[in-house]
Amino acid sequence: EKTLGQEGYRVETFTRERAALDRILSGGADLVVSDLMMPEMTGVEILKAMNEARVKTPMVLITGYATTDNAMETMRLGAVDYLPKPFTVDELKSVVKRGLAAGEVDLSQLPQPPAGAYVIQYHSWAREEAKSVYAIGAHPFLLRCCGRIVGVELPMEEDDLMQGGAFGKLQVEGSRVPLRLWAPLSGDVIETNPLAET
Numbered sequence: 001e002k003t004l005g006q007e008g009y010r011v012e013t014f015t016r017e018r019a020a021l022d023r024i025l026s027g028g029a030d031l032v033v034s035d036l037m038m039p040e041m042t043g044v045e046i047l048k049a050m051n052e053a054r055v056k057t058p059m060v061l062i063t064g065y066a067t068t069d070n071a072m073e074t075m076r077l078g079a080v081d082y083l084p085k086p087f088t089v090d091e092l093k094s095v096v097k098r099g100l101a102a103g104e105v106d107l108s109q110l111p112q113p114p115a116g117a118y119v120i121q122y123h124s125w126a127r128e129e130a131k132s133v134y135a136i137g138a139h140p141f142l143l144r145c146c147g148r149i150v151g152v153e154l155p156m157e158e159d160d161l162m163q164g165g166a167f168g169k170l171q172v173e174g175s176r177v178p179l180r181l182w183a184p185l186s187g188d189v190i191e192t193n194p195l196a197e198t
Contacts, residue, residue: 001013003089003092004093004096007096009096016040017046018040018041021041021046021049024050024055025049025050025053027055029057030057030058030100031057031058031059031060031100031103032046032050032057032059033060033062033099034046034047034060034061034062036074037064043061043063044061044073044074044077046059047079048077051077056103058080058099058102059080060079060081060099061081061082062085062087063082063083063084064084064086072163072182075120075121075122076120076121080098080102080145082182083095088177090177094172094177094179097175101147102141102145105141105145107141110141110144113137113139113140114127115127118185119139119184123139123141123182124136124137124139124142124181124182124183124184125139125184126184126185133190136185138181142181146179147172147173148173148174149170149171149172151171152168152169152196153168153169154192154193155168156189157189157192158188158189160187160188160189161187162183162186163184164182166181166183167183168180168181
């Protein structure tokens, strides 16, 4: 609250999950930032309740229990980002900026991931190009939210990727914190697209 308040945001904080959920469901919030593991409800349960009530407020989940399984589950449910603890003030500010940008994106105006692709909602995609050979890439929604990209870090050939783990980073103009790209599947890197780095 202190950090984001100093950035000019109006921040409401809650120490009880049910009170927070009631506030979220009442509408008017631009972004929800929630811990994953809490005493009464988990962040995933809050996200599911938001989905059931058709509340479209973007949500960022933070956690000290980062695993590929809970990263994938939160993304499948529609969280716009996932921030593992410990994180820096710059990382928090960066993810909040992207989360707020997500609320401004008109999904109907975005290009779609390639036809037939397996998609981590709002984040990345994978499409089979040949038997057991997949192309992967960043979701257009993520690219729209992050701002102007000034650098790309791709994996090296023969690197092992783990589903839900990082497969690259985007350096965004005006941010000191690179944006991690979460891998939609596991496997070995055969080649990377050099045009993605230009």
